Amino acid sequence: MRLSALLSAARPRLPPGYRHGMWPPDSMAARLRNPPGQRRRKVFVEPIAKDDWKVFKGDTVQVLAGKDAGKQGLVTQVVQARNWVVVEGLNTHYRYVNRAAKYSGTYIASEAPLLLSHICLVDPEDRKPTEVEWRYTEEGERVRVSLRSGRILPVPPQPRQDGIVPEQWTGEWDGRGGWGDVAGDTGTHRCPLTRTDGPKDTSEEDVLAKTYRPSLKTFEEEIMDAMGIVETRRAKKSYWY
Amino acid sequence: MGLLTQLVRGLVRGADRVSPFTSKRGPRSHNKGRGAKKLGVLTRNKKFLLVKEMVPEFVVPDLTGFKLRPYVSYRASEGSEPPMTAKQLFDELVAPRIEKDVKDGTFDPNNLEKYGFEPTQEGKLFQLFPKNYVR
Numbered sequence: 001m002r003l004s005a006l007l008s009a010a011r012p013r014l015p016p017g018y019r020h021g022m023w024p025p026d027s028m029a030a031r032l033r034n035p036p037g038q039r040r041r042k043v044f045v046e047p048i049a050k051d052d053w054k055v056f057k058g059d060t061v062q063v064l065a066g067k068d069a070g071k072q073g074l075v076t077q078v079v080q081a082r083n084w085v086v087v088e089g090l091n092t093h094y095r096y097v098n099r100a101a102k103y104s105g106t107y108i109a110s111e112a113p114l115l116l117s118h119i120c121l122v123d124p125e126d127r128k129p130t131e132v133e134w135r136y137t138e139e140g141e142r143v144r145v146s147l148r149s150g151r152i153l154p155v156p157p158q159p160r161q162d163g164i165v166p167e168q169w170t171g172e173w174d175g176r177g178g179w180g181d182v183a184g185d186t187g188t189h190r191c192p193l194t195r196t197d198g199p200k201d202t203s204e205e206d207v208l209a210k211t212y213r214p215s216l217k218t219f220e221e222e223i224m225d226a227m228g229i230v231e232t233r234r235a236k237k238s239y240w241y
Numbered sequence: 242m243g244l245l246t247q248l249v250r251g252l253v254r255g256a257d258r259v260s261p262f263t264s265k266r267g268p269r270s271h272n273k274g275r276g277a278k279k280l281g282v283l284t285r286n287k288k289f290l291l292v293k294e295m296v297p298e299f300v301v302p303d304l305t306g307f308k309l310r311p312y313v314s315y316r317a318s319e320g321s322e323p324p325m326t327a328k329q330l331f332d333e334l335v336a337p338r339i340e341k342d343v344k345d346g347t348f349d350p351n352n353l354e355k356y357g358f359e360p361t362q363e364g365k366l367f368q369l370f371p372k373n374y375v376r
Contacts (some may be wrong), residue, residue, distance in 0.1 A: 129312060166315045191252050197314045206308040207317040214325065216357040221367050225301055231366055235373065 018080040022113060033165060045083045046117075054121060054132050055085050055146060058156030062129040065118040066091050072122055076111075084113035123149055169194045 014025060019040050053063060055075060062072045073087035091112045096105030117240040118127035123146045130146040132153060137143055144153040159165070197203060215222065224231065264273040281291040335356045342348040354360075362368040 123290045150338050164315055197316075198312070200310050201312045201314045202308070202310040202317075204314050204317045208320060209308075210322060212322075212325075214330055216330070216334055218369070218374075219376070220367050223300060223302055227300065229300065234366065235363065 016040060020079055022077060022079060022084070022086065035159050043082060045081070048080075048083065048116070050080070053080060054134070055116065055119065056155055057158060059153075060124075060127075061085065061087060061119045062122050063087060063090055063114060063118060064120055064129070066114065068092075072127070077113075079113065082113070083116045085116060086111050086113050087119075090114075121146075121153060123151060124153060125149075125151060149151065168195065176204045 011026075015036070016041050018025075018034060021030060021033060025034075055078060057075055057078055059075045060072055062074055063069055068090040068102055071090055073090045075085055076086070076088045077086035078209035079086075088111065089109070089115055092109040093110055094107060094114060121132045121144070122128065123130045126149060128148075130148045131147055132144045134142055135145045137152075144155065145151070146153060217225070223229075264271070264275060267273075278295075280295045281289055283289055310335070338356055339348065362370060367374045
């Protein structure tokens with residue numbers, strides 16, 4: 001849990017000609033396809049400022065071009081570096097995974113990324129494609145507004161950078177260790193401690209319990225009183241400039 | 242980066258001049274500290290006299306049954322208590338006592354020390370301004 005946070009915080013700088021794929025830059029697949037010192041032909045993308053980005057994970061979008069034109073779907077992945085959006089179940093091609101020596105593999109449908117220009121955000125009530133703009137509300141909040149109807153498109157709750165889902169976080173660690181011990185451990189890191197509270201974690205009730213009693217003594221004076229320490233010596237007066 | 246640049250890169254030789262020369266580098270005779278403060282006085286006979294007051298001592302109360310731990314669970318939501326201000330502290334602790342004394346008629350504006358007023362910080366072990374303790 002803490003280790004994955006440290007790893008994500010210490011993100012190394014990517015080389016200038018790095019070609020982004022659909023995988024995160026620190027995954028095995030990315031490292032295989034982008035070894036250090038590799039130089040590939042540059043992929044030209046339409047430059048879009050980070051603030052102007054409108055499509056997020058969990059949004060409903062309509063595909064405008066391609067095999068599944070006209071269909072709507074949920075966005076599962078966004079790659080801003082290449083203006084890519086992966087929509088669940090749309091623009092799929094088929095391939096075999098988990099190939100073994102004798103077994104030809106499972107035939108699955110895998111989604112190909114779509115460019116932003118082939119995608120359109122969908123009005124939540126109408127469920128029709130609209131153009132969207134970033135605007136500010138009366139309170140000063142920055143929201144996406146549909147240009148056709150004026151409705152606000154709320155940004156769906158984004159998953160945490162470290163991949164932890166607080167709702168799936170279980171309670172007290174029962175002391176069992178081992179890899180692969182926790183059932184249903186998919187998605188996040190391999191360590192089973194990433195889904196339970198460790199021995200150094202304060203539980204939820206203890207954190208939110210209000211035990212503060214205001215007093216005029218400083219913290220140090222209270223501890224001295226509690227432990228019965230008596231200090232009559234005083235420091236000599238000193239000056240600094 | 243072409244073949245020529247790579248060759249030139251390999252030809253650059255010499256010691257690392259950029260990183261700091263710490264106590265981890267150099268020969269065995271290179272004896273260097275990392276900036277720890279001296280905890281005493283060196284006398285004229287080159288004997289070091291340790292001053293016990295300068296040695297830091299951790300005063301830790303008994304923590305048996307203490308529920309709070311170093312880290313916080315991910316399930317915990319943000320707390321709702323606003324940070325404590327001086328005004329709030331006064332309103333909670335000092336104001337009721339002053340009101341009670343005013344009602345009883347025993348309020349003396351010259352004797353505010355009994356409500357916790359400190360006219361000067363001299364003579365205190367933990368002075369608030371200028372702050373003379375480390376927290």
